[in-house]
Amino acid sequence: MSAFVDRVTVHVAGGDGGNGASSIRREKYKPLAGPDGGDGGDGGSVILVADSNASSLLDYRYLPHRSAGAGTMGLGGDKDGSKGADLVLPVPVGTVVFTAEGQEGESKRRGRWLADLNRPGDRFVVAQGGTGGLGNRSLANKTRRAPGFALLGEPGEERDVMLELKSIADVALVGFPSSGKSSLIAAMSSAKPKIADYPFTTLVPNLGVVQAGDDRFTIADVPGLIPGASQGKGLGLEFLRHIERTEVVAHVIDCATLEPGRDPISDYHAIERELALYADKLDLPLGAIPIADRPRVIVLNKADVPEARELAEFVRPEFERMGHQVFIVSTASHDGLKALGFSLAELVNGLRAQIAAESKAQDERVVIRPLEARRNRRDDLSGEFQVERKQSKDGDHWFVVTGDKPVRWVRQTNFDNDEAVGYLADRLAKLGVEDSLRKAGARAGDEVRIGLGRDQVAFYWDPTVAAGAEMLDGAPMASRGKDLRLEEADPRARRRTNTERRAEYHRMMDARQAVRQAMAAERKAGHWADPAVDDDPRDEHGLIGKALNHDDDEDSQE
Numbered sequence: 001m002s003a004f005v006d007r008v009t010v011h012v013a014g015g016d017g018g019n020g021a022s023s024i025r026r027e028k029y030k031p032l033a034g035p036d037g038g039d040g041g042d043g044g045s046v047i048l049v050a051d052s053n054a055s056s057l058l059d060y061r062y063l064p065h066r067s068a069g070a071g072t073m074g075l076g077g078d079k080d081g082s083k084g085a086d087l088v089l090p091v092p093v094g095t096v097v098f099t100a101e102g103q104e105g106e107s108k109r110r111g112r113w114l115a116d117l118n119r120p121g122d123r124f125v126v127a128q129g130g131t132g133g134l135g136n137r138s139l140a141n142k143t144r145r146a147p148g149f150a151l152l153g154e155p156g157e158e159r160d161v162m163l164e165l166k167s168i169a170d171v172a173l174v175g176f177p178s179s180g181k182s183s184l185i186a187a188m189s190s191a192k193p194k195i196a197d198y199p200f201t202t203l204v205p206n207l208g209v210v211q212a213g214d215d216r217f218t219i220a221d222v223p224g225l226i227p228g229a230s231q232g233k234g235l236g237l238e239f240l241r242h243i244e245r246t247e248v249v250a251h252v253i254d255c256a257t258l259e260p261g262r263d264p265i266s267d268y269h270a271i272e273r274e275l276a277l278y279a280d281k282l283d284l285p286l287g288a289i290p291i292a293d294r295p296r297v298i299v300l301n302k303a304d305v306p307e308a309r310e311l312a313e314f315v316r317p318e319f320e321r322m323g324h325q326v327f328i329v330s331t332a333s334h335d336g337l338k339a340l341g342f343s344l345a346e347l348v349n350g351l352r353a354q355i356a357a358e359s360k361a362q363d364e365r366v367v368i369r370p371l372e373a374r375r376n377r378r379d380d381l382s383g384e385f386q387v388e389r390k391q392s393k394d395g396d397h398w399f400v401v402t403g404d405k406p407v408r409w410v411r412q413t414n415f416d417n418d419e420a421v422g423y424l425a426d427r428l429a430k431l432g433v434e435d436s437l438r439k440a441g442a443r444a445g446d447e448v449r450i451g452l453g454r455d456q457v458a459f460y461w462d463p464t465v466a467a468g469a470e471m472l473d474g475a476p477m478a479s480r481g482k483d484l485r486l487e488e489a490d491p492r493a494r495r496r497t498n499t500e501r502r503a504e505y506h507r508m509m510d511a512r513q514a515v516r517q518a519m520a521a522e523r524k525a526g527h528w529a530d531p532a533v534d535d536d537p538r539d540e541h542g543l544i545g546k547a548l549n550h551d552d553d554e555d556s557q558e
Helices: 056-061 183-190 264-279 304-319 339-360 406-412 418-431 432-437 483-488 498-525 542-558
Strands: 007-013 044-051 066-067 087-092 095-101 110-115 121-127 158-165 173-175 206-211 215-221 248-254 296-301 324-330 386-391 397-402 447-449 457-460
Touching: 007 056, 007 121, 044 110, 056 087, 066 087, 066 432, 087 158, 087 173, 110 121, 110 158, 121 158, 158 296, 173 183, 183 206, 183 296, 183 324, 183 339, 215 339, 248 339, 264 304, 296 304, 296 339, 304 324, 386 432, 397 406, 397 432, 406 418, 406 447, 418 432
Parallel strands: 007 066, 044 087, 173 215, 173 248, 248 296, 296 324, 397 447
Antiparallel strands: 007 158, 044 121, 095 110, 095 158, 206 215, 386 397, 447 457
């Protein structure tokens, strides 16, 4: 089996975010000192990196499932979870990333373009890790002082991608099978490709490095190119993509072939037709020269055979009239290879300078990977969502709510906790989901589904039920996030509202006014007696009055 693999499908999964913690701080003399649940750690991401030391995608054929580390959950005592480790996957320079589309269990096909890693060190986040859930410490605020719940961590991004390797070579050798392309690479460089005298000996592209004086360039062959390759004959389009990034196209033509109907001119036109058909299907990167505009070099091979050299000299003027440079070479005797190497190096240097100038003059900047969205851990109520009414053939109907924020919030909710469910209801109401459901015709008791696929959650809509903590055993509880134990332990800790401040102020002023009125009435009555002396004998309730009444009672009894 060949060790060269240039197309694989890989299943990548970012690490899941850790769950937040719900905890109450307990200290000596402070048994309920407030929430201290930490946040969960973010999950690690799967990152592709273009590595010059990688030459094949073989590792991903045998290990197609790759996952990053998950974040750990938060703990009490304000301890946040740790972030999951990123998984860095090295790929050869020239790897292009696509989405892999197709049903589960079927072979995948190439989908949407994602990234082009055509320079050493290029990075692309192919699967983003999930965000860690917030602990009740982060959910607390002045109106929700003691949340009894925490948010769950979000799952990491998971998808199938297709990796395609497009060789980064300066010169591409094209030609019929057994025309001597592999022998030419072996003679001009240190590469050791498989060489034999039968068609389709070369089943994978070969790459070699050629040194011509002080200049160095890379050369690669495109195996299996025959008439009809663009329609799938032979190896078809299997390796034609390796010509996309080359700067010079060199036609290697066998002048010693004995096949009927074959000659150098017809071989050249047959290969050019296939290249033209394939070029129409290409989406070339910015700055790349179209295949039709790239310079051609004609290499008339096997000149060590007398009849082949005679034929090469005969057709040489015809190729020169087309405007091509022509070289008559022999890979067996190395005749003409030195001149070919220096000429190719000169062409490559000129094209490199041209491409660099055109790329620099372009206003558009190449972005090889999307920027990671800055994730706001607090509620952002600016997100978009859609509400759609669905109906089955039986007449049953329901409403589907889709959108990034509603789906994320559903993932973060622990549905075993009534308070967390109420918090979700509040978030959806603030986002405007309830108003949109009303406008769409939803009524109390209708089924509402949030999300799609495995993440979908269904419930019966009841907008009249207050969100938050519900009735427990018929006793009304405090509003969500308010711990009555904390209120009783330290009633002064709660800030008074403006209404309560005004009412208390009015009560105090009314009390002061009542005291002033009582003192004014006493002054007006002229009563300035010592309050310690009860000198009013007529006062039956006073000291003297009680004593006199007591004596009168004793006389009457005698």
